[in-house]
Amino acid sequence: MPKSGDIPACEGTGEARCTAPTKLIEHAPSAYSYPLLIKHLLHTPLRHAPDQEIVYRDRVRYDYRTFDRRIRRLAGALAGRGVRPGDTVGVLDWDSHRYLECYFAVPSMGAVLHMVNIRLSPEQVLYTINHAQDDVLLVHADFLPLIESIRDRIERVRTIVVMVDDYEVPATSLEVGGEYEALLAAAPEDYDFPDFDENTRATTFYTTGTTGLPKGVYFSHRQLVLHTLAGAAAFGASAEQGRLHRGDVYMPITPMFHVHAWGFPFIATMLGVKQVYPGRYAPETLLTLIETEKVTFSHCVPTLLHMLLTSPAGANTDLRAWKVVVGGSALPKGLARAAYDRGIDVFTGYGMSETCPLLTVAQLTPAMLDEPADQQVENRTQTGLPIPLVDLRVVDAEMNDVPRDGKSTGEVVVRSPWLTQGYFGDPAQSEALWQGGYLHTNDVGFIHPSGSLQITDRLKDVIKTGGEWISSLEIEDILSQHPGVGEVAVIGVPDDKWGERPLAIVVPKAGHEGSLTQGLLEAHLAAYADKGLISKWAVPDRIVFTTAIMRTSVGKTNKKALREFYAQQAGEGSGA
Known part of the structure; x- marks a missing residue:
């Protein structure tokens, strides 16, 4: 019989399988358990880099101290508009300092941040707003016509806050509850973010990777903090190539509504690096910011990289200090070679909406950097090695591992601490996603003898x-x-x-x-x-x-x- 204070150690899938007793640690009455909450990611930058810059295009520039004050003002303003723990706040914005503020302020209140996909059709946007049960919407002025077109069918939203770049709210037939900057200016900057259970839902967004209605995925504070730590470890541990460190200047070129911009805003903020947010993507703007702000680290889909490389505005832009993680779809070797020839440190990252998203990264060892260009391109376009805490397998139909011989293919299945635990409000598809206790990616691939993954196909016909x-x-x-x-x-x-x-x-x-x-x-x-x-x-x-x-x-x-x-x-x- 286990002694008092002992518990069984359980593992497995579905019904837990108990093997041997373990002992829980004891807590002093005054000990602080330190829940893994998004607010705690701010401790490091406010000590290490309080004067570091956060930049929005050529319009806004402030330091991390100001960032901390602004997210507290935002939380206070939202609380003043009735937002309570458990409420959901939807955001429709371009990549901006405001979006970064929402990444921290909304979840740290105990509310849920819904990153609305502005590229969906109006009917799909309406569905996601209603399905996520949004209570408040923060809407950039550019998207007011979209909300106007569906407002009569929005079920729950009680307040709309307008975000503008020019400090003038355009005419709208919507009833709005204020303008973003005005609300922040009127709010106190001493909002105290509370402690709560680290398994509290922090974010929700919708994926349209299959037929039918968009599916909601969701992530807890604990998951996002662990994803941030593992991502920082993966990108900081590389000896030379593909590193993200405190000397970098970060600019996302993956929308912030899309899978947390691959999680890098959280990583960059925790590290205290300079951050540059470009707003709406335009090749000329992106290239100008890369040059003037000395951007050294970005991530994007192949299409955007191709667009930048072929833009006349980029013909004379020096890109030799630029590191770019490419994901979202396969990185063609021709595109990788074109980037490599421009001096760009280009390489592949892999994940999906359901995985928060980081799973693998195609970083090169120092020995690989001495190889000929064609072999480097081959290595850079592989799907890559799992980052820390990712248990990745390639399996057959019976969930048996296929040989890691560089040719035997199967479905990629994964476990890690940050995978969505299901689809919001959809238990049947949630169970199918996790059949057998591993998350099914629906991607087909093989594993090289080196351990590197290569995706070759997808199971579904999207x-x-x-x-x-x-x-x-x-x-x-x-x-x-x-x-x-x-x-x-x-x-x-x-x-x-x-x-x-x-x-x-x-x-x-x-x-x-x-x-x-x-x-x-x-x-x-x-x-x-x-x-x-x-x-x-x-x-x-x-x-x-x-x-x-x-x-x-x-x-x-x-x-x-x-x-x-x-x-x-x-x-x-x-x-x-």
Whole structure:
């Protein structure tokens, strides 16, 4: 029998399997248990770098002391508008100092920060605001027309705060509860962030990586603090290449509404580095900030890197001090080589919305830095090695590990302390996500003998273009409703600029073979985009007509064969 104060040590999945007794530590009556809360990330920068700068474009520049005062004022202003622990605050903004303030102020109150994806269609934005049960919205003036278009169907929001860059609130038919800067100016700067359980939900956002409605993922204070510590360890432990340290200047080029901007604002703040927030992305603005603010560390999707490298504004910009983590979709070797030739320290990071997101990083050892350029590019474009505290496996259908031989493929499954524990309000899909006690990424890959992961495919047929997901089945469903369409399949085909773009393969109905055209189907899809039901970006660039669609032996559409066939066609057409 265990002695008093002993507990069983349990491990496993689902029902805990107890193995041997363990002993809990004893607590002095006055001992402080130090919960892992986001507010505690501020201790270090306020001691190590209180004079360090946080910059927003060419408009705002202040130090970490001011940052601390502003987040306390923001919390006080929100409390004055009725925000209480457990409430949800939605934010629609470009990448700004305001967004960084929300990252800290809202969760540290005990409220939940909902990072609204401003790239979703109006109908999807409406769904996420209602599903997340937002109580307050902080809305940049640029997005007031969006909120105006859906306001009659917003269910719960009681207050809207407007954020502006020019200190003048534009005319709006919305009833607003104040302007951001005015509210901060009127609020006290001594708001005391309370202690609470570290497992309190801190953030929520929505992923559209599959068909159907967006799915909410959520993360606790404990998860975000551990993700921050592990990320800092991973990027700070590298001997030479791909390091993030206190001498760096950080600028995100991944939207702050997207997976916590990959967690780097939390890491950069904890380290006390100079931070530069660019607002709305424009190549000229980004390149100017890189040059004038001496930016040395960023992260982005391949499309944005390509855009910057090909921008005329960047032709004479010195990028040799710039380190860039590329993720969101595969980093093409041609793009990696182009960046490498410009002197950029480019390398891959991997994760997903459900994983907070950091899982692996393709950093190079000192020996690898001595290798020829082609081999360096090969190493930099691998999916990479797991960061600390990530248990990553590649498994077969029975959850058995496949050989780590650089060729045997399987599904990538993971465990770490910061993975979402489910989908908000969706127990069935939550359980499917965690089947077998590991989070299923739906990505297929293999592990090199060196231990480095390489993603080769995805299990689901969503299309990732420019870092954004498009549902192939959703586009198929809409096209199938056109009276001239008999059968349709939508696949992703390689695209040099965007990574992938959707291609529609259509079999016309009998009698429509000569009259059904790409223009008619584009107009059909555009009508849905105009209603806000799909993104305009989801409309395929190309529609091909055929007499039959490839199928498997059991009659299913063979999308793998279709992708291979049309990718080969594209290569032959380009002279590859």
